[in-house]
Amino acid sequence: MKERHRTLVWFRGKDLRIADHEPLLRAAEDGEIVPLFIFDPYFFHPLRARKLPHRMQFLLESIRELSSNLASLGSRLICVSGPSVTLMPELVKRWGITRVVAHRWTEPFGRTRDARIAESLSVPMTLYEGETLHPPGTLRTGKGTPYSVFTPFSRALRKAARISEPLPKPKGLGAVPSVAMKDNEEIPCLETLGISRNPHLQVGGESAARARLKLFLEQRVGTYCVGRDQLGEPATSRLSADIKFGTLSVRTIWRSVEELDVKGQGESAETFLNELIWRDFSYSTLWDRPEVLRVPFRPSWKGFPWRNDPEEWRAWKNGQTGYPVIDAGARQLLETGFVHNRARMITASFLCKHLLIDYRRGESHFLKYLTDGDWAQNNAGWQWSAGCGCDAQPYFRVFNPITQGAKFDPAGNYVRRWVPELKHLPNRYIYRPWDAPPDVLEKAGVTLGVHYPPPLVEHAAARERFLRVAKSHLSTTG
DNA sequence: TGAAATGTTGGGGCG
DNA sequence: ACGCCCCAACATTTC
Numbered sequence: 001m002k003e004r005h006r007t008l009v010w011f012r013g014k015d016l017r018i019a020d021h022e023p024l025l026r027a028a029e030d031g032e033i034v035p036l037f038i039f040d041p042y043f044f045h046p047l048r049a050r051k052l053p054h055r056m057q058f059l060l061e062s063i064r065e066l067s068s069n070l071a072s073l074g075s076r077l078i079c080v081s082g083p084s085v086t087l088m089p090e091l092v093k094r095w096g097i098t099r100v101v102a103h104r105w106t107e108p109f110g111r112t113r114d115a116r117i118a119e120s121l122s123v124p125m126t127l128y129e130g131e132t133l134h135p136p137g138t139l140r141t142g143k144g145t146p147y148s149v150f151t152p153f154s155r156a157l158r159k160a161a162r163i164s165e166p167l168p169k170p171k172g173l174g175a176v177p178s179v180a181m182k183d184n185e186e187i188p189c190l191e192t193l194g195i196s197r198n199p200h201l202q203v204g205g206e207s208a209a210r211a212r213l214k215l216f217l218e219q220r221v222g223t224y225c226v227g228r229d230q231l232g233e234p235a236t237s238r239l240s241a242d243i244k245f246g247t248l249s250v251r252t253i254w255r256s257v258e259e260l261d262v263k264g265q266g267e268s269a270e271t272f273l274n275e276l277i278w279r280d281f282s283y284s285t286l287w288d289r290p291e292v293l294r295v296p297f298r299p300s301w302k303g304f305p306w307r308n309d310p311e312e313w314r315a316w317k318n319g320q321t322g323y324p325v326i327d328a329g330a331r332q333l334l335e336t337g338f339v340h341n342r343a344r345m346i347t348a349s350f351l352c353k354h355l356l357i358d359y360r361r362g363e364s365h366f367l368k369y370l371t372d373g374d375w376a377q378n379n380a381g382w383q384w385s386a387g388c389g390c391d392a393q394p395y396f397r398v399f400n401p402i403t404q405g406a407k408f409d410p411a412g413n414y415v416r417r418w419v420p421e422l423k424h425l426p427n428r429y430i431y432r433p434w435d436a437p438p439d440v441l442e443k444a445g446v447t448l449g450v451h452y453p454p455p456l457v458e459h460a461a462a463r464e465r466f467l468r469v470a471k472s473h474l475s476t477t478g
Numbered sequence: 479t480g481a482a483a484t485g486t487t488g489g490g491g492c493g
Numbered sequence: 494a495c496g497c498c499c500c501a502a503c504a505t506t507t508c
Binding site: 229341342345349384393394396397398399400403404460463 | 479480481482
Binding site for chain 1: 508
C-alpha cells in the first residue's frame with residue numbers, strides 16, 4: 001500500500017480561502033494535512049504591525065474566518081509565531097511532515113524567503129500557481145522579451161489559454177495530527193498589536209468577499225464601463241482587498257464575470273476583465289524587474305529632481321492642499337483604508353506633478369493605509385501616475401484637479417462626503433472654492449484659511465513648472 | 479485611463 | 494449683395 005502523506009499546507013496571507021485553493025485541495029487528496037499560518041515577527045511584531053493598521057485588521061479577520069472554515073471541514077488552522085525561515089524546518093521535523101505545499105509569491109521578499117526555506121527543508125516544497133491569472137514571466141513578445149506595453153500583453157494573455165475553472169472546496173478534511181495541535185497558538189488580536197479597530201474598514205474574510213462579489217455581479221458590473229470613474233457612485237467592484245488577501249481567487253472573479261449573461265453590457269464586462277489583466281501585467285513586470293520597487297522602471301527618471309517640500313508633503317497626506325478633490329481622496333484613505341481608483345490617479349498625479357514630490361513617498365503612504373495595499377499593484381500605479389513606469393502615461397499628461405472633479409464628481413457628492421466643511425458650497429465652486437465670490441463663501445459658512453486652506457499651489461503655474469523640470473531632466477537623461 | 483494652445487470652419491451680425 | 498469680423502464649435506498639435 002502506498003505510504004500516506006502528512007502535508008503541511010502553508011497559508012501565507014495572500015490566499016486566505018478554502019475555495020479554489022489548489023495546495024489545500026491537492027494535499028487533501030492524499031493523507032493527513034496540517035494547515036498552518038505563521039505569525040512572523042517580520043510583520044506581526046507590534047512595532048511593525050502598528051504601521052499597517054488597516055491591512056492588519058482585514059488580515060486578522062480573514063485569518064479568523066479561514067480558521068473557522070477549516071474547522072467546519074474537520075480540520076484546524078494551526079497558528080505558530082516565529083520567523084518562518086527558521087521555523088519551517090523545525091516544524092517539518094517535529095510534526096513528521098512529508099511535503100510542504102503553498103502558493104507561489106511574486107514579490108522579491110517572498111521569492112527569496114521561499115527559496116531559502118525550500119533549500120533548508122528535508123522534504124519537498126511545492127509552490128502552486130494561483131496568485132495571478134497567468135504565471136508571471138511566461139508571456140513573451142515575438143522577440144522573447146517581457147511585454148512593455150499593456151495592450152499586446154493583454155492580447156497575449158487572452159490568447160494564451162482560457163482562464164480555467166476554479167477548483168471546488170475540499171469536501172472534508174481529516175483531523176490535524178495531535179503533535180501539531182500541541183503547538184497551536186491563539187490568533188493575535190488587534191489590541192494586542194497596539195491597533196484600535198477601525199469600524200469604517202471593509203470586513204475581511206471569505207464570506208464577506210463572496211457577498212461583495214455577488215453584489216458586484218448582480219448590481220454593478222453592467223454599468224462598470226461608464227460608472228467606474230464616477231467618484232461619488234458605488235460603481236466599482238470593491239474587491240481589491242479580497243484579491244490582495246486572496247479571500248477570493250482572481251480566477252473565480254474572472255470566470256464569474258465572463259460567464260455572466262450581460263446582454264448588451266459586454267463592454268462593461270470586458271473593461272472590468274481588462275482591469276484584472278492590468279493586475280497580471282503589474283505582477284509580471286515585478287517578476288521580471290524586481291528592482292522597480294526601489295527605482296523607476298524607466299532609467300531616464302533616475303535622479304529626477306523632486307522638491308520634496310516637507311510642509312507640502314504634510315498637507316497632501318492630511319488632505320489639506322486646498323484642492324477639494326485631492327483632499328477628499330487623501331482623507332478617504334486615512335479614514336477608510338480605501339480610495340476610489342480615479343481619486344488614486346488624481347491625487348497621485350497632484351503629488352508628483354503639482355508638488356514635485358517623489359512618487360515613492362506617495363507609494364509608501366498608500367501602502368501603509370490602503371487595506372488593499374499590494375507591493376506590485378501599488379508600485380505600478382504610482383509609477384504609472386508619475387510617468388516613469390512600464391506603459392505609463394506620458395510625463396506631460398497632467399491632471400487638472402478642478403476639471404477632473406467637475407467631470408467625475410459632477411454633483412460634488414464625493415467632495416461633500418470627505419470634505420464636509422465645503423458641503424454648503426454650490427456645485428459650481430465646490431472644486432475651486434477660492435474662485436467663489438465672498439457672499440457665496442459666507443453663505444456656505446466657509447472662510448478660506450480658517451475652515452479650509454487656500455490652494456497650496458496655483459494649478460497653471462505648478463503644471464508649467466512640472467513640464468519645465470521634467471522636460472529638462474528627461475532631455476538630458478535620454 | 480489629459481489639458482491647453484493653436485488652427486480651422488462656418489454661421490450670423492453688421493457696415 | 495458682399496466682405497469683414499467675431500466667436501463658438503470642433504479639430505489638431507503640443508507639452
